[in-house]
Amino acid sequence: MTTITIDQLLSGVGTEVGVSPWRTVTQTMIDQFADATDDHQFIHCDPERAASETPFGGTIAHGFLTLSLLSAMTYDVIPRIEGGDMGINHGFENLKFVTPVKTGSRIRTRFFLADVKVRPSGWIQISHDVTIEIENSKKPALTARWLTLTFVAPTADAEQA
Numbered sequence: 001m002t003t004i005t006i007d008q009l010l011s012g013v014g015t016e017v018g019v020s021p022w023r024t025v026t027q028t029m030i031d032q033f034a035d036a037t038d039d040h041q042f043i044h045c046d047p048e049r050a051a052s053e054t055p056f057g058g059t060i061a062h063g064f065l066t067l068s069l070l071s072a073m074t075y076d077v078i079p080r081i082e083g084g085d086m087g088i089n090h091g092f093e094n095l096k097f098v099t100p101v102k103t104g105s106r107i108r109t110r111f112f113l114a115d116v117k118v119r120p121s122g123w124i125q126i127s128h129d130v131t132i133e134i135e136n137s138k139k140p141a142l143t144a145r146w147l148t149l150t151f152v153a154p155t156a157d158a159e160q161a
Helices: 006-011 027-037 047-053 063-074 156-160
Strands: 016-019 086-097 106-118 123-134 142-151
Touching: 006 106, 006 123, 027 063, 063 086, 063 106, 063 123, 063 142
Parallel strands: none
Antiparallel strands: 016 106, 086 142, 106 123, 123 142
C-alpha cells in the first residue's frame, strides 16, 4: 500500500485516484450478507424463483452489499496518509443505486478525489466520487460521494503554529 503526505493528498484534489481490480459477486457472498442483515428477499436468495419471477434472469446482490464492498476495494487503490493509521466512514452524499448487480457479475470501483478538508484537530475529511462499474454494462451499479475521516496526530510543530 502506498503512503502519501497530506500535501500530496491536497494536490490530488480533482483527479482520478485509481480503479480497483475486478471482484466477482457470488451467491455465497449474497447469502452471507442476507444472513447478516436478515434480508432474505427471494430476488437475492432464491435463484430459481428470481429467474422465473424477475426481469433480472436470476438473483441480484443487495444494494447495500454492493455499497459495503467499497471498503474492501479501497485497499487496492487509495493510498494511506502518512501518520494516519485510523480511518472511518463519515457518510455518503448523492448515493444512487443505478443498476442491479447480477450474481456472478464482476464489479470494480473508480475513485476520484473530490475534496479534502484538514482540520486542526488532526481529522482529515476526504471526499471521493465513487462509481462501482459492472463488467460489460454501460450503466454503473452505483454512484456516490463517499465521505471518510482519517486521523493524523498533530505534530508538535503544528500544535505551536
